[in-house]
Each structure stands twice: as structure tokens, then as C-alpha cells.
Amino acid sequence: MIAAVAxxxxxxxxxxxxxxxxxxxxxxxxxxxxxxxxxxxxRGTMVMQLAPAFSPAHVAALKALIFEKSFxxxxxxxxxxxxxxxxxxxxGTKTAPIGPETAYERPETGLKFTPLGHSDAFxxxxxxxxxxxxxxxxxxxxxxxxxxVGVGRDMPPDVGDATELYAVIGHAPRHxxxxxxxxxxxxxxxAEHASLPRGTGPLGTYESEAENIPIIKAFPMPADxxxxxxxxxxxxxxxxxxxxxxxxxxxxxxxxxxxxxxVPVPIRKAEK
Amino acid sequence: MIAAVAxxxxxxxxxxxxxxxxxxxxxxxxxxxxxxxxxxxxRGTMVMQLAPAFSPAHVAALKALIFEKSFxxxxxxxxxxxxxxxxxxxxGTKTAPIGPETAYERPETGLKFTPLGHSDAFxxxxxxxxxxxxxxxxxxxxxxxxxxVGVGRDMPPDVGDATELYAVIGHAPRHxxxxxxxxxxxxxxxAEHASLPRGTGPLGTYESEAENIPIIKAFPMPADxxxxxxxxxxxxxxxxxxxxxxxxxxxxxxxxxxxxxxVPVPIRKAEK
Numbered sequence: 001m002i003a004a005v006a007x008x009x010x011x012x013x014x015x016x017x018x019x020x021x022x023x024x025x026x027x028x029x030x031x032x033x034x035x036x037x038x039x040x041x042x043r044g045t046m047v048m049q050l051a052p053a054f055s056p057a058h059v060a061a062l063k064a065l066i067f068e069k070s071f072x073x074x075x076x077x078x079x080x081x082x083x084x085x086x087x088x089x090x091x092g093t094k095t096a097p098i099g100p101e102t103a104y105e106r107p108e109t110g111l112k113f114t115p116l117g118h119s120d121a122f123x124x125x126x127x128x129x130x131x132x133x134x135x136x137x138x139x140x141x142x143x144x145x146x147x148x149v150g151v152g153r154d155m156p157p158d159v160g161d162a163t164e165l166y167a168v169i170g171h172a173p174r175h176x177x178x179x180x181x182x183x184x185x186x187x188x189x190x191a192e193h194a195s196l197p198r199g200t201g202p203l204g205t206y207e208s209e210a211e212n213i214p215i216i217k218a219f220p221m222p223a224d225x226x227x228x229x230x231x232x233x234x235x236x237x238x239x240x241x242x243x244x245x246x247x248x249x250x251x252x253x254x255x256x257x258x259x260x261x262x263v264p265v266p267i268r269k270a271e272k
Numbered sequence: 273m274i275a276a277v278a279x280x281x282x283x284x285x286x287x288x289x290x291x292x293x294x295x296x297x298x299x300x301x302x303x304x305x306x307x308x309x310x311x312x313x314x315r316g317t318m319v320m321q322l323a324p325a326f327s328p329a330h331v332a333a334l335k336a337l338i339f340e341k342s343f344x345x346x347x348x349x350x351x352x353x354x355x356x357x358x359x360x361x362x363x364g365t366k367t368a369p370i371g372p373e374t375a376y377e378r379p380e381t382g383l384k385f386t387p388l389g390h391s392d393a394f395x396x397x398x399x400x401x402x403x404x405x406x407x408x409x410x411x412x413x414x415x416x417x418x419x420x421v422g423v424g425r426d427m428p429p430d431v432g433d434a435t436e437l438y439a440v441i442g443h444a445p446r447h448x449x450x451x452x453x454x455x456x457x458x459x460x461x462x463a464e465h466a467s468l469p470r471g472t473g474p475l476g477t478y479e480s481e482a483e484n485i486p487i488i489k490a491f492p493m494p495a496d497x498x499x500x501x502x503x504x505x506x507x508x509x510x511x512x513x514x515x516x517x518x519x520x521x522x523x524x525x526x527x528x529x530x531x532x533x534x535v536p537v538p539i540r541k542a543e544k
Contacts, residue, residue: 079467081462081463081466081467082418082419082466082536104524104525119391119392119393120393121390121391121392121529121530121531122527122529145443146354146442146443147354155521155522156521156522156523156524170418170442170443171417171418171442171443171444171531171533171534172443172531172534173534174527174531174534175516175517175519175523175526175527175530175534177527178524178525179519179522179523179524179525190353191353191470192470194353194354194470195351195353195467195468195469195470196467197467198463198464198466198467244447245447247447247451249427249428250427250428250451251428251447251451252376252428252450252451253376253450253451254447255394255446255447255449257393257394258393258447259393259443259444259446261443262443262444262445262446264354
């Protein structure tokens with residue numbers, strides 16, 4: 001009898017991994033291969049998913065840079081602990097400036113926002129098509145969670161030209177939201193790069209070019225590359241989110257709440 | 273005239289670094305050397321500050337383990353990306369169990385709580401004597417920010433015996449608050465260890481003992497070791513916090529709010 005009750009409790013409070021294992025294939029959505037860029041370094045390949053719905057001009061600029069092979073022989077030049085890893089195109093790359101059309105946020109119109117359902121200091125937290133976002137006054141914007149990729153820039157009104165990219169390797173710097181353009185996220189191969197040696201120069205820059213990590217090449221991922229994300233509007237994602245906020249038997253006191261960036265959207269590599 | 277106005281605005285909205293540079297010595301507090309442990313590895317020495325005010329039994333147990341040299345020839349056995357680095361004593365170390373006196377939180381009585389002043393989903397966020405904490409119903413508890421050190425444990429009611437420690441290397445896992453015992457934080461030498469190779473086994477464990485990173489030895493830091501933290505009840509800290517939430521000229525849209533774990537308490541090494 002006791003065993004049966006324990007089983008019932010376990011079923012009522014499954015672990016996030018159990019929820020994912022039980023999610024039907026129909027709750028997983030393919031990530032279009034055309035949204036994927038590979039950055040090859042001596043540590044492996046970082047696979048980046050682009051975010052055209054949020055930063056169309058920067059995504060277009062980045063695609064052009066990849067098309068022109070401008071990131072080939074580029075370099076990772078900065079790794080600041082608990083902050084970002086940053087990389088750039090090959091020196092001498094020329095680009096066109098990107099205008100202020102990029103306001104770092106956009107109207108919600110035409111997008112399906114699924115609320116996180118838990119408090120957020122920066123807006124109303126939620127998800128759109130697999131991306132963590134915040135919302136206020138009918139506008140939405142992507143947020144800086146772990147592995148999020150943004151565009152480096154100079155002082156305002158400069159908005160960056162996508163020749164310098166950074167990815168978050170620490171606690172979510174949410175104060176960067178709506179201040180820099182988010183162009184995507186690393187969905188594979190990030191652990192090998194989040195663990196790069198930290199730079200010892202100002203802001204974590206490598207102090208000499210010899211320390212830089214080469215970007216051997218960057219390229220559109222092959223057309224048969226298959227990754228899938230858990231549909232953030234699905235029942236499975238709701239259950240996953242609930243499980244993240246109300247953890248199972250290991251937890252003495254389930255928090256009953258969860259931070260947006262502690263609900264990483266599940267992404268998996270699928271069979272070709 | 274325009275230059276003068278710009279200067280005035282800059283003064284009204286200084287960068288966090290400018291606030292710290294201007295903080296008088298009287299706003300910095302010494303960290304007692306008796307609260308400091310060194311963990312020496314091939315990557316250098318991680319300096320840990322203990323948190324006896326919050327987890328007295330675990331801190332006492334950890335001090336005993338250090339006294340007995342039980343962490344000498346210990347090992348880092350797990351590095352899970354965006355989560356924790358974990359290390360343990362030498363194999364075969366015997367310890368006494370720690371009882372359930374550790375409720376992971378304590379009465380606020382006798383402590384000086386300084387509110388963060390910004391929203392937090394898990395409680396009322398603030399600081400006590402240089403530690404980020406949360407508060408509810410007259411009780412306070414330390415929180416899991418970057419570099420926070422906690423005690424690994426088995427399933428409840430086990431509370432751990434301080435032979436396994438973990439430190440946060442990713443987004444703050446606040447759902448662990450009040451579920452594991454926080455015994456301190458790494459205040460120096462963390463960047464070299466947060467960047468260790470991620471383990472490829474379950475939960476980021478290293479798959480073979482050959483991958484483990486040795487703990488060469490662990491020891492009380494010398495009595496003349498001098499670190500200082502910025503008094504979290506001081507005017508300087510208030511200004512620093514404000515600067516973190518309302519960043520200066522680089523920011524198009526200062527957030528006006530800040531997450532507790534994005535206000536890292538400033539700690540500096542002082543002259544001996």
C-alpha cells in the first residue's frame with residue numbers, strides 16, 4: 001500500500017527528464033536547417049540557431065557574412081568568466097552599417113506567446129516558438145539566457161554589424177535585454193566553448209593574439225541537419241515547466257516557482 | 273554647456289566600476305582569515321570563504337575535514353555545463369552523519385538584512401554581511417548564485433556530511449535554495465576551475481578516474497591572508513547596486529531592475 005502511494009506521488013510529480021522521455025514526437029518541432037550555422041574551432045563545432053523572427057536585419061547581415069566566408073580564419077578573442085565568450089570575423093572584413101530599424105524588440109502581433117506563469121522582474125516572461133522571451137505593452141523581445149548569442153556593438157546609436165558575436169556563459173545578464181541584438185543561441189557544442197580558458201585582459205579579453213582560439217571556418221549547416229525543439233505551446237512543455245518548478249523526491253522544499261532562464265527549452269538532435 | 277550637462281548626467285549615473293573605485297576604505301570589511309580555505313589543484317588554488325552564520329554544522333564538519341587533511345588527494349569528479357563543478361575528499365574518508373538541525377534556513381534574529389529593493393520570485397531578496405540571501409516569514413537563507421558552494425547529499429532526510437562539495441558555474445539554480453546546505457563561496461581562483469572540461473558522463477561526471485582533476489591539498493589559508501568585501505549595508509554598496517540596475521551610457525534602455533545574482537558582492541584582495 002505504501003509503495004502504491006509512493007508510486008502515485010511520483011507520477012504526480014515526475015522529474016523533468018521523465019516528462020521529456022514521455023513527450024510524443026508530435027510535440028517536437030523541427031528546426032529548419034536553413035537557420036543553422038556551424039562555427040568550427042579546434043574544440044569542435046558550435047551549432048548556432050538563428051532568430052530571424054526577432055532580429056531580421058542582424059540575422060540577414062550574419063548570413064551574408066557566413067556566405068562571404070568572413071568568419072573563416074576569425075577568432076575567439078574574449079572569454080569573461082560568468083559573462084560571455086566573444087568571437088569575430090577575419091580581420092579586414094568590410095561590412096555595411098545596420099540602421100536603427102533594430103529596436104531590440106518587436107510587436108507581439110502574429111506570434112504565439114505562451115506565458116511562463118511565474119514572476120519575472122523584467123517583464124512578463126514566456127516563450128514564443130521555442131525561444132524564451134519577455135513581453136510588455138504589446139511588445140516582445142528575446143532574453144539573454146545561457147548560450148544566447150548577441151551582437152557586439154560600440155556606443156549607441158551603433159547597433160553592431162554582426163562581425164562580433166558573444167554568447168552567454170554565466171548567470172543570465174538580463175540587463176542586456178533590449179540593449180543588444182540577440183541573433184540566436186548555441187544549441188550544440190557549447191560545453192567545449194563555455195569551458196575555454198578565461199582571458200586575463202580587461203573584460204576577459206585574451207591579452208595576446210597567440211591566446212586567441214581560431215575560428216577555422218563557419219558555414220551553413222548541411223541541409224540534412226536535423227534538430228528539434230520541444231514545442232513551447234505543447235502540453236509536454238507545460239508539464240516540463242511544472243516539473244522544473246516543482247522538483248521531485250530529491251527536493252525537501254520544491255520552490256513552486258522557476259526563473260525563465262532555468263527552463264531551458266529542450267532541443268535534441270534527431271535522426272536524419 | 274552641453275559638455276557640462278553630459279558630465280552631470282555621467283555623474284548621476286556612474287558605472288559600477290566607478291562606484292567601487294570611489295568607495296572609501298571604511299566601506300570595505302575584512303574577511304576573517306579563519307573563514308578561508310584553500311583548495312589546491314593543478315590549475316591553482318581556489319579560495320573559499322565559509323558561511324558559518326548560515327550553515328554552522330556543515331561549516332564545522334568541513335573545518336574538521338580540512339583539519340584532518342581529508343581533502344588532500346581528493347578529486348574534482350564532475351563538471352556539468354551551466355550547473356556545477358563538484359569535488360570530494362580522498363576515498364575512504366570516514367565521517368559522522370550530520371543531523372537534521374540543518375533546515376537550510378534560519379531566523380533573521382540578530383542579523384542585519386539589507387533589501388535588494390527589486391523583485392525576486394523566491395522570497396524577498398537582499399544581503400546580510402556580504403552574502404546574497406532571501407527572506408520570508410522572519411527566516412533567511414543564503415542563495416545559489418555563481419560561485420556559491422553547497423554540500424552534496426543523498427536523498428532526504430540525508431543532509432550531506434561535507435565530503436562532497438559543489439560550486440555553481442552557470443545560471444543561478446535558485447530551486448536548490450533551502451534544499452541543500454550552502455557552506456560558502458569561491459572568492460578567488462574560480463575562473464580557472466569554472467572553465468574545467470565538462471564531464472561527458474551522466475550529470476556531467478567524468479567517465480573515468482583518469483579524467484578527475486586532483487585536489488592536491490586543502491588547507492586553512494594563512495593567518496595573514498587579507499580579503500575584503502564591500503559592506504552590503506554601506507552607502508557605497510547601495511550606489512553600486514543602483515549602478516548595476518541602471519547602467520550608464522552604453523545602455524539604450526537601462527533595466528531599472530536587477531536580479532539578485534547579478535549584483536555580485538565586490539570582494540578584493542587587500543595588501544597584507
